Structure formats: C-alpha cells, structure tokens
Amino acid sequence: MRPPSAIHHERLPNGLTVLMVPRPGGVVTVDAWIGAGSAGETPELNGVSHFLEHMLFKGAGRYGPGEIDRVVEGVGGMMNAGTSHDFTHCYVTAASENFPVALDVIAAVIENAALDPDELVRERQVILEEYARKQDDPHGVLWETLYDRAFAAGPYKASVLGVPESLEAIGRAEMLDYYRRHYAPKNVALLIVGDTEPPRALEAVGAALGGFHRPFRPLVARDGAETTYSGPVETVLEKDVNETYGVMAFPVPALKDYAAAYALDVLQFLLGCGDASLLYQEIKEKRRLATSIQAGCGSSRYPDLFHVYYTCDEAKRPDLEKAALEQIDRVAQEPPAPQALERARRLLVNAHAFSLETTNGESASIGYYYTITGATRFERDYMGEIANVSAERVQEQAQRCLKPEAMTRVAVRPKRAGSRARRSSA
C-alpha cells in the first residue's frame, strides 16, 4: 500500500492548528475538530456538546437562520457534524472551486455561532425526538447502557446525547458560556483535505480566522485518573425485538501509549474483524451460536472499552458468551499463529488506507487522532506501525486488557411472552 501523503502542519499566531493535505480529485473538505465532547460536561449540562453541535449551522456571523443550509447546498456542498465523548467536528465538503464558501461557513460557525434563542427552543424538541428514537433502537439502548454500566465513574459514563432533564435545563446562557469556553483557537484543529494549494489555503484561513481570539477555558478539568470500572457486571434488558443484541466489554487504557494502541487494534482484527477472524469462525461459522459477531476497540483520550458485539437467538446467549471467552483466553494464553496475525495486520492496514479514499474519510481520520493525541504522528505512521506489531505484543495486550473479572456484559433481549412485531392493515 502506498504511504499516506505528508500533512502540511501549520499554526496561526492565535493558536489555531491548520492541517492540510493536498490531493487531486476536484473535491475539498474543510473540517473543524473541536476538543469539546461529553467528557468535558458537568452532569447538569450533560448533552450540551451535542445540542450545541445542532445549533452551529442555525445561524453564525453574517448568516441568518437557515442561510447556511441554503448557501452550502446552493453550491452543491455537503455539510455535517458529529459529537462524541472527546470531540465535536463539523465539516463542509464541496467541489474544490467552492473552497472559499466552505471555509467561510466553517469559520463563522466556530467563531461566531448565533445560538439564536428561538432556534434553540425548537432544536431542543428535535433533540428530544432524537432521544426518543434512540430508545426505540436496540443498538442505541445497548451502547448507552454499556457505557453507563461499565463505568463506575469517569468521563465516558454519561451519554453524549444527554438526558431529557439536562436537555430541558440547558438555556442560551449555559450554551453560550460552554461555546465560548471550548470553541477557542487553541482547542480547534482545522483540516483542509482536497484539491487546494496549501500556501493559498493557509492565506485564506489567516484572512478568515486570523482575528479569532478567545482563551480556552475548559468547563471541567480532567486528567483521566477519575475513571473507575464496575466490572464484573451483567445487565439484561427486555425490549420489543426479534433477536438478542449483546456486548461483552473490557477496560482498555487511554491512547497515550501508542505501541499498546497499535497492538490493541491488531487484536481487535484478529479476534473479530473479517470473516476469517477467530470469533467469526468459531462462534458464527463453526458453532452457529451467533448470527453476527465482531470486535471493536475504543482509542480515546481517557480509558475506554474493548468490546465484542453480537446478535443471537436468546437461548444461545450463555453458550455464546462462554465460547467467546474461550477464544479470548486462547489469545491471552498463546501468541497468535503467523497466518492469523498477518491476516489481521494486512486487513487493518488496508481498512485504514481505504478509509482515506474520500476527502471526508481522510480529514476524519487525521482530525480524530489529532484531537485525541495532539499530534499527527499516530495517524500518519499507522500503516507502518501496524505492519510491525508482533505476535507477542498482541498477546501481551490480550493478557493485560481482556480479563473476564473486569468484564461488563449487556444484552437487549426479546420480551419473554412472545413479542414479534404485529402487522395489520387498515
């Protein structure tokens, strides 16, 4: 696989980081990554990062409500935003000749969001609907319950979406204060990936955001030391679903130790990514205990979770969990076979390379890891480092992290008294 392009890494005098990757293709993504996620919220303001993200495009600077949508879509641009535990990001992707429009909108949004009081009241209803929708979705319930139960305390226990009580209590004053504290040049990385020339792009960024000054004053001071886990713990919820959706999760350290993080990513692929992975073969193919199974690993600023996610017939859940633990134990007991290790490494390297195929994908990859680590090295070295992860390093992480005595299990199962969704015609 070809190595990824070099990043043009710049910093404006006001502290704003600018990361540029020029590439052909006629498309450009302008993507602002802000270190503002649910991990930095107080319980009273739980959900404010995500609520604020919804408000960003509802008017900013010279753009009135609804105008950003019209302007961006009017030039064929696509905008979107996302919020998680550690970050908020918002981006515009457009044909490269519309780079000035994309930059102007993103600059307005990060410096001068209007947070219009009427829009805020209306958007709160939209978020409460999103909350309702999440309760209807077995995955939504599963992941929210997992993070709540797995952590006894710490930055990731609370939900990104917030809860109705906190959402009702967030008014304009609270949101504006949160915005001004976090949307500050030193806490923002601006990504420009696509068909642009870095010197000219940088000049445009300087013109748009050179006068942006605001101190970064995080609402909550954290060092990650406050994380404690509850495991071993098991929670089973009943819902109107046809299959069981379950997860088994284990504590993993924060993404500070790069070597450990690379090895954990390989472990994740070895165990549960791809049809030839250990869990897929043993649990789904050979023993037919799961109808789907995969592994994943959180690479985050603070200690997070490694998980095995599955769907199954409820009657098979106990055997499935037992068999999954046997596979996990095997990896902890003996280093992976060369063929299995090579498969995991190659698949992971290519998955990363393929994720960079779009401008959005590349800016998300660089932006995410920059926000977590404060540097571009982890992401740009990724493919080379993964190729060097040894069997011993993978085994070491399995021993260190995947301990049954620290495991959290959550399952969303069908209701006991036959509950298939009913159909009727009218």
Next chain:
Amino acid sequence: MIDVRAHTLPNGCKILLRPTPDKAILSMVAAVRWGARDDPADQAGLSHLMARLLTKGTASRTAFEIAQTLESVGGDIEAFCGQDFLGLETQTVETDWRIALDVLTDCLFHPSFTAEEFDKERSLIQAEIRRAEDDKFSFTYRRLECLFYRGHLYGTPAEGEVETVASLDHESIRALHAAIARPESIVLVVVGNVPDEEFLAAIAMTWPAGPVRPAGPVRPAGSPPERDQAVRRRLEPEQAPGAGRGETVVLTKEVEQAFVVLGYPAERPGLPESAALRLACGVLGEGMSARLFSRLRDRDHLAYAVGSSLVGRELASHLFLYIGTNPATVEIARDRMRREAENLADEPPDDAELERARQYMLGRYLIGRQTNAALARSMATTEIWGLGWEWGEHFPERIKAVAADQVVSAARRYLTNPATAVLVPSPG
C-alpha cells in the same frame, strides 16, 4: 474523456476496465443479469440465498479459505442480490488483482453449495430479516415496498420473508446457479489499475468458454426495448406497479417515536421524465434546505428525520418520502408531508429553489463518486439496465437540462395518491 476500455469476450462476457492512475485501490463488481424479481412466486428469496452462498465454499476452497485468502492480502469479497441483478464485489490493493480475480472466478463459477452451508446461511438470512424488522426505518420501508409493488415482480423483498426463506430447498439453489452463472449474462466492472492484456488473458484462461446455451431462463441481454418486451410478456396487466396506491398499512411495535413512509411511482431510469422527477424529489426532500426539512422539521418541528429519495429500478422506479415523528403528531405529519408532495405542482419552485436542488444533486454526485467501489457499482448497474456504463457519467447534463415546468408536470403526473406505511406504538 473518461478512460474506460470495454471488451466483449468470445464467451459473451462484457468487461469494463477503468484505470484510476492516482489510486492503488482496486474494486471489482461482477454483475449477473438475474435478480430477486426473477424468483418464482413461491420461492421468494431464492436468488438472494444463492448469491450469499457463492462465497461460502467452492470446489477447491472452504468458506474459511475464501475469506482467509482475500483477507490475508487485506481484501474482501461480498455477495449482493437486488431486485434487478445479483453478483459479487471485491476490494483489494491493485497489486493483488490476481488473487482477487482468482477468488471471484472461483466463487462465481464453482460454488459447492454444501448442505451444511445452505442450512447455515438460510438461518442467518432469517435472522437478518428479523433484525431488519427491529429497525424502525427498514421495518416500515419493507412493508411500504410490498404494498406499493403488490402483484408486481418487485412485490416481495429481495431477501424474501422469514417464512419463504424457510421453505427454500437446496436443489433449487444448484439449479438456479447452473442456469444463470454463464459468461454471456455477466458484466465485470474493474475500477483501478490492472494490466489489461494479462487481466483479459487470465479471464480467458479461467472463465468458461461460451455462450453455453443460447436461451434458457436468462433474461435476454439485448437493447432495453427488446428486454422490455421480454419482461412485459411475463407481466399480467394487473401487475402494473403501484397497485397499493391509496392504501395504508398500519404497523405496530413498542416504540416511542412513530414513522411514516409514503410511496409514489417514478419513471424508470432512461425515460424522458426521469430526470425531472429526480429534481422534483430534490426540491421536495433532499438536503436541509429542501421543503420537507426546512418546513416540517426546521419550521414546524414535526420531525427529527424527514426526507425523500428516488429508488431507480429497471422495470419500475419509486419515490418515497419519510418522516419520524412524535406519535401524537403522526396524522398531522403524514398529511403535511402528503400535501407538500401534491403542492409541488401548484407551488412550483422558483429559479433559486430549483438551482439549489440542482446544485445539491450535482455536489452529492461528485462527492458520492469519490470511491472506486461507488464507480464500479454505478457502472455495473446502468450497464445491466441496458443504459450503458456511461449513463451515470452524464447525470450532470441531464439534471442541468431540466426546466421548472418539467418538474411541475412530472410532479403533477406522479406525486399523488401514495401508498402509505405507518408505524405507531402498540396499544397498552
């Protein structure tokens, strides 16, 4: 000028090679001119199950070996089956093209269809259907499609229903494969860099010589009108699409949020009004400044999710509108959405609104075609539809050529009397 090399081999297979000089990713799509719509009425889901079994073992490889061979070079292979065609798709790095082609060929022409894999895959598909019904959108949309296309060849979901899949038999799978896995009914699209001569030589060496048989159950591969006639012969008059228009199916589930989907007929790709209707769909519900989003969500706060989409199908397309709303406002939301569709003809978009929709679509088009996989799928689809691989390349011109009065007339003709599926919380 787009560099695509089209080859029709002596065995009848059509191969399209599209290099991407600045990228190392290789996407291949092998599309077989046969889809779920061709399943016998009492064997719904047969083609889908057959397609899924292609990667589950061949004469020389087990399911594990298929996965391991590709994954050990960081690639993958996946089967698909839609209403109009089925096939296989691979993704690898360009230097591994031989491995990808070898596995693809093996799966396409030499599947073993063992009893064990048949049994396993059948129950996995049933589980997938059950899970799809756990998702509000797929649950409601699946039922909408069945209602809208009732009596039509598209009247059953491609993967079948839990009950129809249960009754599928192993022997029918073998028979179907023998009938359709023939080079002359396959289009192979390759997006990425391969050495043309060597690639074609490898195919000539490993793919069956043909045409194997002239007729059989395979759909004729000729021009769209010829194929149309052939298909029409199989359609009874009452099988026109849209039999369920004007009707409503009400679904219940323990949910906090209601969901409504409206289905309208749409001109199929290639016909004169299809671009105008595509634009009507954009004005109505594509993007955050489209009517549905800006009015029903941003102005009236009736929804979290609302929008529209046009689903192209070879025989009969459809356009659908959807809204996720509070159960208390489900009737209002449904009426308002329906009125927005009907009002499009009476409240035509002005130049600015039309231009917004046009630009939005052109932007999405450009952004959506950034990956080799997306290009390969698009080329295979329009090639199978008989429109030629270039069809997708000319999307911008078609959209730019549509005038406001054409949008109005397309809306007047199509956007009335929808089929409706409503999901509401179950009582008690």
